[in-house]
Amino acid sequence: MTEKFAPTEIIVAKRDGHELTDDQIDWVVDAYTRGVVASEQMSALAMAILLNGMNRREIARWTAAMIATGERMDFSSLSRPTADKHSTGGVGDKITLPLAPLVAACGVAVPQLSGRGLGHTGGTLDKLESIPGWRAALSNDEMMTQLEDLGAVICAAGSGLAPADKKLYALRDITGTVEAIPLIASSIMSKKIAEGTGALVLDVKVGSGAFMKTESDARELAETMVALGTDAGVKTVALLTDMSVPLGLTAGNALEVRESVEVLAGGGPADVVELTVALAREMLQAAGVHDVDPAEALADGRAMDAWKAMIRAQDGDPDAALPTARETEVVTAGSDGVLTSLDAYAVGVAAWRLGAGRSRPGESVQAGAGVELHAKPGDTVRAGQPLLTLHTDTPERFGRAHEALEGAWAIGDTAPQPSPIVLDRIGG
Known part of the structure; x- marks a missing residue:
């Protein structure tokens, strides 16, 4: 068949700062999915988008083009409302693990289609795969049955859902184009809109350990995604949350699962508990459930029961010992004083280099590293x-x-001013 465009002309247009037309966007996303546009060419276009940006129309069209490459799911047959949450990624960000069963325990179904680690940030599926026997791949029928019976599922997006994104996501991870706001927004929202959830809460991270280092960039990303979701008929709200310091006390796959289980047991680090409950409240409100307090469901064991049922349904053993790394090294303080800073990005890179993340698509990760x-x-x-x-x-x-950890922390005489974990709320 004769192709409508040459890939190079689209790359050059964006390289030179021009807007892409609707036809150009529809064609290049489809042609990349079909293999007509080579990875090298899409890498060049992704870099041009990172450097020159896209306007709202281009981003909306790119998102729609990605959705159009695959199927759409429909949860309208479920007996309870649905809500999903997506985090833009951070260090120690294990919130999905306690959050999904918590919200399910409060009466809202959570279809959580999750991903692998991207750059220095961990992936929810990589974390859960450290649980013996647990499997990420479910058929649509298995997913629907689990949502109806248990109210929560965390699994890999099926190959039929926004397949263009699956290819582009892996490519961005290895070509230095992860941080492009148009590509982050369209990647997240194409999957979430195609997934068919009724409500979506976005956790947009800000700070050194996030892809968005500044509040203005994070706000732009949040506003872009809220607009994309709202226009597609999904009730969408975003929280801007602090990622200058790692969340909780662990970064790494099995280490984060262990900490998540502590939270579900009524303990765990205060920042993880606070953010889990804040996001749960937003998800319940967006789904129209106003008379349940998620903090109570966390304290009385209902969330833990939902977690164990969810893990068992995907062939995991929630009571099995988690993998531990064979080797450890301790880093000690060089002086007395108050820890005044601890850089999230440095900790994330260290965890990645220890084996918790991957340098190329398909590489295996170490369950115990971090x-x-x-x-x-x-x-x-x-x-x-x-x-x-x-x-x-x-x-x-x-x-x-x-x-990676050189200069990553400072010890001084005066404690820093505590910073709130939730910085702002957008939409809704």
Whole structure:
């Protein structure tokens, strides 16, 4: 068949700062999915988009084109309303794990289609795969049955859902184009709109450990996604949340599962609990459920019951011991004082280098690798006291992890002003 465009002319148009037409966008997304546009060409276009941006019309059309490459799901037959949550990714961001069963325990179904790790940020599926037996791949029928029976499912998006995104997501991860706002917004929203959820709560991270380093960039991304969702008929709200410091006390797959289970058991770090409950309240409100307090469902064990049922339904053993890394190294404080800062990005890169993340698509990750924190900013520390424990199966990785952590924290005399975890709310 004769193609409508040459890939190069579209690359050059965006390289030179021009708007892409609707026809150009529809064609290039479809042609890339069909294999007519090569990965090298889409890499070049993705970089041009990162450098020159897209306007609202282009982003909306790109999102629609990605949805059009696949199927759409429909949850209208379920006996309860649906709500989903998406985080733009951070360090130690294990919130989906306690959140999905918590919201399910409160009467709202959560169809959580999740992804793999991207760059220095962990992937929900990678975390859950550290649970013995757990499987990420479910058929649409299995997913619907689990949502009706249990109210929550966390699984991989099927190959039929926005297949263009699956290819582009993996490409962005290895070509330095993850941070492009138009590509982040269209990637997230194409999957979420195609998924068919009734309500969507976005957790848009801000700070060193996020893809959006500044509040203005995070706000732009949040507003773009809220507009895309609202225009598609999905009740969409976004929270801007702080990611300058890792969430909780762990970054790494099995380490984060362990911490999530602590939260479901009524304990766990205060910041993880606070954000989990805040997002649960937003999801329940967006789904029209106003008379249930998620904090109570977390405290009385209902969320833990939902978690165990959800893990078992996907062939996992929620009571099995989690994998642990074969080797550890402890990083200690060099002086007495107060920990004044701890850079989330550095901790994320260290966890990635220890084996918790991947450098190319399809690479396996180590379930036990990662970084454990023994202090957070504001804590008093003594010289020689453990600050971090590094975990890996491959000790030759320690050197590069230590390099990532050089200058990653500061110890001073005065505690920093505590910063709120939720910075703002957009939409709704």
